[in-house]
Amino acid sequence: MQTFLLTPVKTVTALFLLTIIHFCNGILNIYLNTQEVQKLLGLEAELFYVRQGIVNDYALNFVVPIPSKINSLHFTWESLASKPLPYIIQIDTNDDEALEEPKLNITSSGLIPTYTQVFSLSLQCTGIVSAEVDVTISINITVNPDVTALKLKRKKICTKIESAINSQAVDAVPIRTSSARIFYYAVVCAFVLATTSIMCVAGLYVRRNKQRRTIDETTANQSYSAFLPTAIRNPTTSSSYSSFRRMPSYSLIEDRPSPKGLQERIAELTIQRCRVCLRNVVLEGTFSRVYQGTYSSEGGTEEEVLVKTVTDHASQVQISLLLQEGMSMYALNHPNILSILGVSFEDNSAPFLLYPLHNYSNLKVFLQRCKICSEGVAHTLTTQEVVDMALQVIEAMHYIHKKHILHKDLAARNCVVDNKLKIKIADNALSRDLFPSDYHCLGDNENRPIKWLALESLINKTFSTRSEVWSFGVLLWELTTLAQQPYVEIDPFEMAAYLKDGYRLVQPINCPDELFAVMAYCWAMNPEDRPTFLQLQVCLKEFYMQLTRYV
Template sequence: MQLLSTSLVLLIYLFGIVASFKAPDVDSAPLPFDLFLPTHQLHRMLGVSAELFYVRNGKVNNYALAFKMPVPPTQEEVVFQWHMKLPQQVVYEISLNASDALREGASVNISLTGALPTSLKAFSVAMKCKTPSADSQSVEVGINISSIGFLQMQFQKSCLTSAVIGGDEKAAENINEDSWMNNGIMGIIYQGVCLAITTSVAFFCTLFTVWMVRRKHDLKLPHQSGQSEGGDTGGETKTVVTVTGCPPTPTTGTLDTARRPSLSQLSLLSPSSHISNPEVQEENLLAISIEPANLSIKETLLEGTFGRIARAQLNGNDVYIKALGDVASENQVTIFKKEGSRFLSLQHINLLVPEAAVLLPPILIYAWPEYGNLKKYLVELRSGGTEVGSTISSRCLSTLEVAILSLQYLSGVLYLHEQGFIHRDLATRNATLSDGPRVTVTDNALSRDLFPGDYHCLGDNENRPVKWLAYESLSHRKFTPLSDIWSYGVVVWEILTLAQQPYAELDPFEVKNVLKSGHRLSQPKNCPDQLYRLLTFCWSQKPEERPSGQQIRQCLLNFLQQLDKFV
């Protein structure tokens, strides 16, 4: 079987080379992009010292995509290398699909959405078997790249362990990378057969090159019909929000309009008992607790009345902390620990959860995001970094950047919903930004103290993010995944306006009646029509008329596809 797999990969390699000799189409030049398994990776899996290209200079090797690459039991990750050879932003999106034994152990170490690197970079896909299995487990790595299409790499991971072999530890030790390839006489046979196959295939490919047609994987965007602007906003006269220094985006002739989904098309999470707001109790922080002496606080980044966010060092590494001061009451300590530990059991690339904690004084410790709090970063972009020590210059986010940040934020929200969590306080203040860029959704611990202007008490002794809440959350205290979708629409509006205050002209007591009358946030001047229509769908009065998170994701992907044609 190993001999056959190695021979097949040589076939794939040669077919890919010959296919690349085909002249490019007259009406479209290929994207100068490479995606391949490097030499050391292919040698670990098959003992072949060569690179296996899935895409070379923009030309897709369909033979490589069709081959299910075997992954030995001792190898727990597959390393890819990729490179966009022109200094231009091209959007990608990664998806993983794995068999049951690998589902919890399959992950990728980079953001699932972003822009292709313009220098040679590597990323890895973890394939860790959580349960033993005598059968090979399939893993599909999908990469959707605008201007190229959808690429799906296939792998067959062996999950053999001593438990499967029957507890024979000696037999289990024999399953290693050296024994993955046959030795001795089998190695001689292997080399001879491979040489014969290589010679035959080279001759065959030379004769039939003229008939080899490289299949294209261009994504076709479905034509979508839109509604009039009056229909989107209930007949309201549309005004425009201007972001200082930001030019308006052309809104006609380039982008399809987003389609308002009908009720029959919606795939909504029902607000039933399995969609809840689980609360991790204080004692769960004990599992990640450390001694205060191990933590050294270096710099305060945001400070409120009784708490702060700061940069600290733990074991020589920068970390991001939320800390309560001595003036905090017992009730504030309880709320801080409850809100900060809500997502403690979760793990996602677009979710920031505590990695350690100090119990007294209460401190939550997170991975370090290079650009810190997302709202603070957006405000500094708008103001030109007027704060002391800021190195940020005033500029606008491009439409591409807005779409990428919005997609990444949505990825974190979708993961929460899949795990049965409703956030209830989605906003840019409850997110961080890392290099890449990469957005991570966070808990709302300390947000009321650090951003007091975003929370209001409507005479019920409860501070709430009034201007971010869905109508049903304001009027009936009803929270569902669809109320999160409303708040997500406000998040995108914040990103577009560089964190301007929503409904800044309204008194908090007026917001509910204004929403009931059908008025919504106005269209930012730099917001394309298609994107604004998507936001108005998120703000539909009836929850069942709002799009699901997956529908929003697809609309944003379609938007990026269209945008890529005009950038």
């Protein structure tokens, strides 16, 4: 049964004029020097926010994570005009409990000198709670008669310190005891101290013997290491990128110990550039390219691979985003997940990210090509094929959530499909550049997939497994419409109000009522009213069985 559900649509004027780089009226430099970039991102480079009066919006859009062990930031600036430039600095945070009040070593208003000056910002955590604190550094620079406004964003990682809390608790409780009790306490403490010292000495003796045995065993086993099966790696290849450290863009649902750090991951996946051969370009953006190529292993076997990289004019920020987003799905092993296969570095050139390629193509591009055939008539996927592809996505999302990871950008553009309609979910590396019409900035210098986000993610930037269910509903709508643009008539700035008023995507042509009901169920206003991926799996499997009975 075919039905059409039409909802009232507001008439909105779409504004498509986006400026990537704009100019300051005055001549000015504001940047992070090499030492600061190395400390924060592990890269040997300078990061300019303003160079010779040109504002780098890409750098301003990048939210730099600050690890808990780093408590101060350093910025370098200078006025290149003939006189100092007036400035006003304001620091805003969203969590006073986790982070102490930030402190500058310069005044909040003054003059930018005509010589190079480094100023610092202190970010001290309280240690009371664990949190990720958003820090916004607003700098207004006056160049008569104009004012240039810059916003630098940081995310400070604060961890809870148990000893500090315990000491506060002890200080809050008054101690009342007699002199006799103090004497007995002293005797007991002396006895405990003596016993502990003896145990420590014995432990050190045992540990040294154990270490000596371990070293001997390691030396003996080194001769056999050549016969162990290895993944794609090349420990002899090195570059400045090997020290790269960055928090993943995929968010952890809850704190969990990571088996390997990012530096170890890159070291394990690093391969020689000479083993990678690029063939044809599959996708291309302003500063990014996706190639089809081959990788020749040390054993001589050749494997088809998909290679993601950036062009020569890409900035260091774009390179770091490519790495941190590409490494997010490291070591995930599932038939419906496209995990990274290797990373290739070479001096003075962009890194290569390698993925296995088995006749895969981008799902969004594949769906758009389905609209075109020799007769000029769109080839629509059958409902049974759509449901089967949706079930594969559910399997992958359920696996990711079991690993305590949120994708936060589930869409057709971040999936691949082969000629047998087998789906794999991929990371979102380069998606903002390859599919720029799918991302919008709402004046906060952050490109986001506005029309795929749940209402709470759009307004409060909060993500959960239920918000991913909302995005899955939009992905299901993409499958049934052959990758039409969702909410094409709605201005991105009006999306929040549009969703608050209860409006949703319309029912696609030839979409059964049962399938559209699943989509609408995913778009419930209250996150708790949305189904889980397990519930969606049961529902769609039952619908799939009903479809197969009539085939």
